[in-house]
Amino acid sequence: MNTRAKKAAIAELENIYKGSKPALKYSTPYELLIAVILSAQCTDERVNKVTEELFKKYSTPQQMVTLTQTELEKYIFSCGFYRMKAEHILSASRDILERFGGEVPDTVEALMTLAGVGKKTANVVYSVAFGGDAIAVDTHVFRVSNRLGLAKGDTPLAVEAGLNKAIPKEKWSEAHHWLIWHGRKVCHSQRPDCANCTLSPFCDFYKK
Numbered sequence: 001m002n003t004r005a006k007k008a009a010i011a012e013l014e015n016i017y018k019g020s021k022p023a024l025k026y027s028t029p030y031e032l033l034i035a036v037i038l039s040a041q042c043t044d045e046r047v048n049k050v051t052e053e054l055f056k057k058y059s060t061p062q063q064m065v066t067l068t069q070t071e072l073e074k075y076i077f078s079c080g081f082y083r084m085k086a087e088h089i090l091s092a093s094r095d096i097l098e099r100f101g102g103e104v105p106d107t108v109e110a111l112m113t114l115a116g117v118g119k120k121t122a123n124v125v126y127s128v129a130f131g132g133d134a135i136a137v138d139t140h141v142f143r144v145s146n147r148l149g150l151a152k153g154d155t156p157l158a159v160e161a162g163l164n165k166a167i168p169k170e171k172w173s174e175a176h177h178w179l180i181w182h183g184r185k186v187c188h189s190q191r192p193d194c195a196n197c198t199l200s201p202f203c204d205f206y207k208k
Contacts, residue, residue: 001149001204006166009148009202010175016198017178022128024048029104029129030096031059036124037088037116042079050079061093061102088116106130120156127173135163135172140183147187149204 001009023044026032031051038047054075058064064072072086079085092114096104104125105111111122123136135141137156141163145151151162167175186193192205200206 001202005202006150009150009199010167010171012199012202013175013178013182014171017181018174020174020177020181022124022177025051027055028059029106029125030061031055032129033092033104033111033114033117033121033125034064034089036121037092038076038079038085040085041081046079050076061096064093065090065097085116091115092117104129106132108132108134119160123160123176127176131173133169133172135160135167135176137163138180139189140187141176141179143189144179144183144187147192147203147205148199149202 022032024032024035024039025048026035034054035047035051038050058067058075067075067090069083069086069090072089073082076082076085076089095114096102099113100110105114106126106129108119108122108126111117111125112119117125120136120138123134126132127134127136137145137160142156142159145159145163146153150166151159153159153162163175164172182199183189186197186199194200194203194206197203197206
């Protein structure tokens with residue numbers, strides 16, 4: 001995809017999905033952090049059902065650390081990888097209390113020092129909770145970016161670097177949501193709906 005096609009694709013994505021919001025439900029940066037940790041290999045719909053119950057009693061790091069790992073596992077069991085996620089959530093919560101004064105850190109670098117927080121999770125929290133400029137590359141963003149030719153790469157970090165070059169910085173955080181929703185609604189993993197995709201004129205995958 002050449003530079004002109006990339007600009008046209010970005011403009012079309014913005015036209016379709018402008019104003020899109022995250023599917024995860026949260027009310028504080030801490031709740032968002034926990035929801036994103038739980039969303040690994042799990043649908044946002046399932047995470048929202050789990051956090052609806054979890055956050056009724058345990059919506060702050062102070063409340064969360066009163067749970068044992070076994071107790072937390074029972075709440076989050078249906079999200080998959082529940083033992084590892086429970087361990088990460090409790091460790092991150094303790095670190096937030098002990099190292100960050102009870103507040104979720106507001107930089108990507110600091111966020112990535114928390115257990116269970118990689119670049120994708122840090123970028124989501126940084127951009128969504130704190131209004132920072134960042135593109136989080138999840139499976140949808142990775143797939144859509146490679147198929148379109150907007151940013152090609154074998155790793156999320158490579159795709160992120162490509163997207164950062166292709167998309168104006170002030171639109172990074174919004175574009176993250178445009179790509180996610182396009183992946184969910186049109187550019188499906190198994191059966192992309194190319195026939196009804198208005199991005200097909202620019203798309204490397206469609207041209208092949």
